[in-house]
Amino acid sequence: MNQPQIPLYQPNQTLTVGSHQVKVVRYLTSGGFAQVYKVEFSPIDPYINSNLGCLKRVITPNKQNLNMLRAEVEAMKLLKNNRHVVSYVDSHAAKSITIPGNYEVFLLMEYCEKGGLIDFLNTRLQNRLNDDEILNIMSQITQGIAAMHALQPSLVHRDIKIENVLIAANGDFKICDFGSVCGVVRPPRNNQELEYVKHDIMRNTTAQYRSPEMLNLTSGFPIDEKSDIWAMGVFLYKICYYTTPFEKAGESAILQARFQFPAIPIYNDRIKNLIKVMLSKLPTNRPNVCQVLEEVSRIQGKQCPIKNFYLERAIEFSKQKILTTIGTIPPELNHPATMVELKTNLTFPATKTMSVYPTDKIELNGSTAYTSNTNAPYNKNNSIPNLHHANTIANLQIPSDFTTRPDLSILMQNSEAISNNNFESNHQFSPSKVHSLHNLSPSKPVTTSYIDSETQTFTSRSPVRRSLSRVSSIRSNFSVDSETAYLNEETTGSNNLVRKISYTLKNVLTGESRNTSPIRSRQNTGDSLWNSATHKLRSRLTGGNNKRSISYEKTTNKSNSLNRRISRMIRDTEDNAECHILEDDNKPSYITPKLKPSSQIPMTELNESDEVGLSKQSKERYTDLSPINLIVNKEAKESIQKKVQNLLNNSDNVPTRRTASGYGRYTNKENCESPTKLKSKPLSTIDTRNTIRQSSVIVTPLSNLHSQRANTKADNKRRIPPPVPKKPNSLKIKVHPNRRDETTTRITSDTTDFLMEVDVDDLETNFRQRFPSTVR
Numbered sequence: 209m210n211q212p213q214i215p216l217y218q219p220n221q222t223l224t225v226g227s228h229q230v231k232v233v234r235y236l237t238s239g240g241f242a243q244v245y246k247v248e249f250s251p252i253d254p255y256i257n258s259n260l261g262c263l264k265r266v267i268t269p270n271k272q273n274l275n276m277l278r279a280e281v282e283a284m285k286l287l288k289n290n291r292h293v294v295s296y297v298d299s300h301a302a303k304s305i306t307i308p309g310n311y312e313v314f315l316l317m318e319y320c321e322k323g324g325l326i327d328f329l330n331t332r333l334q335n336r337l338n339d340d341e342i343l344n345i346m347s348q349i350t351q352g353i354a355a356m357h358a359l360q361p362s363l364v365h366r367d368i369k370i371e372n373v374l375i376a377a378n379g380d381f382k383i384c385d386f387g388s389v390c391g392v393v394r395p396p397r398n399n400q401e402l403e404y405v406k407h408d409i410m411r412n413t414t415a416q417y418r419s420p421e422m423l424n425l426t427s428g429f430p431i432d433e434k435s436d437i438w439a440m441g442v443f444l445y446k447i448c449y450y451t452t453p454f455e456k457a458g459e460s461a462i463l464q465a466r467f468q469f470p471a472i473p474i475y476n477d478r479i480k481n482l483i484k485v486m487l488s489k490l491p492t493n494r495p496n497v498c499q500v501l502e503e504v505s506r507i508q509g510k511q512c513p514i515k516n517f518y519l520e521r522a523i524e525f526s527k528q529k530i531l532t533t534i535g536t537i538p539p540e541l542n543h544p545a546t547m548v549e550l551k552t553n554l555t556f557p558a559t560k561t562m563s564v565y566p567t568d569k570i571e572l573n574g575s576t577a578y579t580s581n582t583n584a585p586y587n588k589n590n591s592i593p594n595l596h597h598a599n600t601i602a603n604l605q606i607p608s609d610f611t612t613r614p615d616l617s618i619l620m621q622n623s624e625a626i627s628n629n630n631f632e633s634n635h636q637f638s639p640s641k642v643h644s645l646h647n648l649s650p651s652k653p654v655t656t657s658y659i660d661s662e663t664q665t666f667t668s669r670s671p672v673r674r675s676l677s678r679v680s681s682i683r684s685n686f687s688v689d690s691e692t693a694y695l696n697e698e699t700t701g702s703n704n705l706v707r708k709i710s711y712t713l714k715n716v717l718t719g720e721s722r723n724t725s726p727i728r729s730r731q732n733t734g735d736s737l738w739n740s741a742t743h744k745l746r747s748r749l750t751g752g753n754n755k756r757s758i759s760y761e762k763t764t765n766k767s768n769s770l771n772r773r774i775s776r777m778i779r780d781t782e783d784n785a786e787c788h789i790l791e792d793d794n795k796p797s798y799i800t801p802k803l804k805p806s807s808q809i810p811m812t813e814l815n816e817s818d819e820v821g822l823s824k825q826s827k828e829r830y831t832d833l834s835p836i837n838l839i840v841n842k843e844a845k846e847s848i849q850k851k852v853q854n855l856l857n858n859s860d861n862v863p864t865r866r867t868a869s870g871y872g873r874y875t876n877k878e879n880c881e882s883p884t885k886l887k888s889k890p891l892s893t894i895d896t897r898n899t900i901r902q903s904s905v906i907v908t909p910l911s912n913l914h915s916q917r918a919n920t921k922a923d924n925k926r927r928i929p930p931p932v933p934k935k936p937n938s939l940k941i942k943v944h945p946n947r948r949d950e951t952t953t954r955i956t957s958d959t960t961d962f963l964m965e966v967d968v969d970d971l972e973t974n975f976r977q978r979f980p981s982t983v984r
């Protein structure tokens with residue numbers, strides 16, 4: 209909407225805005241949409257306690273635009289009196305006298321005497337902001353945004369940028385310009401919606417601050433609070449480095465969340481880490497506004513000034529779930545000790561969720577170092593006013609005018625979804641009880657627990673988003689990405705906070721174990737990410753579906769056995785895949801397994817009481833298993849299976865293929881090296897022999913590979929098999945007489961069972977006959 213050219217008001221001009229008499233002091237500026245004046249007004253506003261104000265005058269040609277302006281006014285009304293939002297005083301809309309047929313809207317608000325943040329930054333071109341200044345600005349702006357996100361349904365600013373932060377006379381930083389505010393915009397469902405949303409975003413957002421989901425509207429993610437978090441990440445970056453992270457690379461970099469930190473100025477690693485996490489490609493991996501503020505406060509060494517309303521809503525939501533399940537909320541649930549237990553249980557799992565930063569190893573979760581502030585009592589003086597009372601929250605609905613705003617029609621569908629999603633009935637909680645949660649938190653490390661938008665907004669996720677979230681969670685388990693922070697699904701995906709709360713509450717209330725509980729969740733029934741991930745791992749390891757072991761588990765009802773086995777497999781895999789990083793000239797690191805006998809791992813080490821039968825250590829180690837390791841083990845296993853199958857085929861018609869691949873005796877001398885020698889060799893000299901022996905993951909330079917293959921072919925022709933040497937006793941397999949009994953009690957995969965059924969002596973003889981070179 210371009211501002212029509214209209215004459216400016218002159219100083220001392222008077223006009224009426226709502227119930228206030230206004231006198232123009234001077235013209236300030238023209239924004240993209242408005243003329244802005246410094247004014248005096250009466251009566252004095254009790255909150256800002258001043259007669260100085262700012263008048264924003266907008267001319268609009270039609271009712272559609274008028275409604276957009278109304279939305280801005282309504283948003284300001286909702287946020288009135290928040291210390292970090294420019295405070296609303298009054299407003300007025302009328303048919304324009306200056307331009308007939310048009311409308312004029314007047315918005316009177318508090319005057320920010322010290323001007324814009326951008327002006328302040330420009331006074332510090334040489335002497336850049338220090339950590340404290342950065343954190344102070346960030347904390348205040350985050351509080352302003354938190355006030356928007358705390359509303360139900362939440363409001364998304366959509367245009368957070370340094371230009372929209374003003375500084376009051378007392379030095380407070382305040383967020384302004386609510387002209388782009390909207391509710392959650394769900395992913396478009398058809399081309400028409402897509403075009404509409406695209407246009408809306410182009411008009412209401414600023415290019416450098418746009419999030420990946422704003423640029424890729426088919427990503428399946430809504431535009432919600434997490435889009436603001438992204439913009440806040442850009443904002444934080446900009447107040448640090450005076451440029452935006454995607455200034456040069458543009459949209460493609462935004463879509464990949466790819467950016468770098470300038471070498472100077474040097475900032476606290478935790479600030480940089482916060483930027484990184486906020487600029488996560490996937491919205492679900494970004495912290496919510498409360499978590500951002502918690503972290504900023506921790507870095508500052510201050511108490512977090514607001515409550516984590518997402519967490520409290522989730523607790524309340526779970527209470528309601530319990531109420532509907534067992535018909536009553538037992539009094540002990542509101543007992544302070546219960547709250548303490550809940551909070552402890554809920555925050556703990558997040559410790560391991562912050563992702564890996566291989567480049568600089570910065571962690572957001574500061575563990576014990578930052579504990580002092582996390583138990584901060586709720587600071588009433590500096591809180592979000594709308595969260596004080598449940599009734600206030602209940603009343604915070606989007607005004608009816610919003611429905612008429614064309615670009616909010618999508619929002620309204622969504623807000624219906626939100627209100628249908630149980631929170632409507634959840635506003636009856638007692639603030640004092642919630643308050644107690646904060647006062648009574650134990651003095652132990654409480655770490656940031658990130659909740660995804662599902663938890664935050666309680667909107668039902670689209671299937672696309674659901675699957676994306678799953679993909680991301682799987683990825684988070686298996687990948688290490690230097691650019692993007694991935695969080696574990698345990699806190700950001702389907703294993704969300706609500707489920708955890710339900711589980712904790714259930715235990716607190718009923719003392720039941722998960723197996724007998726009437727409250728069923730995906731996690732409770734064992735169909736958790738862990739189970740599916742470990743199942744996947746087991747399948748990879750065994751090369752099969754392992755139906756037998758599953759049925760065993762079902763019939764014997766010994767769920768722990770499966771978990772023990774999985775644990776053991778994981779341990780085997782980890783230990784077997786103890787990696788050697790071999791540096792090639794061409795940069796990439798290749799990982800090769802160093803095989804160890806699995807029997808060395810004592811079963812007694814396993815933590816049977818662990819939730820899914822995995823010791824914590826195993827769990828942690830498991831997340832470090834990269835696909836490369838799994839491939840290594842799979843291939844190693846397949847290779848063994850192949851050999852055994854070859855033995856069993858026992859086909860004399862097929863001539864034994866004697867290659868240089870691992871059977872040293874027949875290897876061409878130039879290429880033949882002992883395994884010990886190979887071990888310590890750098891990768892550049894590792895040839896195909898080694899490749900085949902160890903894993904196909906190792907990549908041999910193409911030229912080498914070619915010549916080696918040629919050599920091998922020629923060698924085969926020349927070869928004359930030498931006499932079969934006698935196998936040394938030390939290499940003979942000793943089979944304990946009881947061994948077979950042992951194996952029948954072990955639960956093994958189908959493949960492993962197959963192996964065990966074969967007579968070892970036969971195998972040995974057979975193997976010797978067919979591969980004499982391998983037996984000494």
Ligand SMILES: Nc1ncnc2c1ncn2[C@@H]1O[C@H](COP(=O)(O)OP(=O)(O)OP(=O)(O)O)[C@@H](O)[C@H]1O
Nearest residue numbers: 237239240241242244262294318319320324385387
């Ligand atoms: N309350 C205020 N106190 C002091 N100055 C203000 C105030 N509100 C706005 N301004 C000044 O007016 C400028 C434009 O205001 P605002 O951003 O609200 O208008 P806009 O038309 O939406 O602008 P744009 O779309 O370009 O951001 C601000 O950058 C700021 O310099």
